[in-house]
Amino acid sequence: MLKRWRKSGDEDYTNIPSIPVGENCLAIYPFKDNSTALYPYEAWAYSDIRVVDAWYIRCNSINLSYTFPEKMIRRFAQNVSFSMTLTNPFQIVSSDFDSRDPEVAKGSQPLTRNFSFSLNVSF
Structure with missing residues (x-):
């Protein structure tokens, strides 16, 4: 609000109205x-x-999983696998949003990022 209208002529450099x-x-x-x-x-x-330019791209989830080949684990297990999941890792947003999240009310509370890791071993 520092750039609001304060006196006549301010309309040349701002579009924020004065405080009524x-x-x-x-x-x-x-x-x-x-x-x-x-x-x-x-x-x-x-x-x-x-009115703002409202484009954005959001990555909701990244999943990575791997199952070890049987010949690598046959001495100690029947099956070994692990997986990782990352939710809400990133978004690319129009500069008009000024670092706000377009999917959240008023854009002030970002969606949380979550990371999970799992390891499954069968004997």
Whole structure:
């Protein structure tokens, strides 16, 4: 909010409205028939200035598993395998999202990353 309008002429370098005080808090009537009243922040919220480029790519899961060949383990086991899973490892997001997660409400809480490892041995 540091770049908001503070005085006349600020509209040349910012698109963030001023903090409404006094007469700036009054409703405006943007349509010719004066039937619809909008308050300053309401008008700003409905404007196209808040529209962003919304593309993103998310990797939900990476799984890796391996089963050892029988000839490597026949002396001590019948079967040995391991697997690793990583959930929500990364996402690539449009710069308009400013490091927020597009799939989470208000983009402020990132989805958690989880890592799991398993080892299965059969004798």
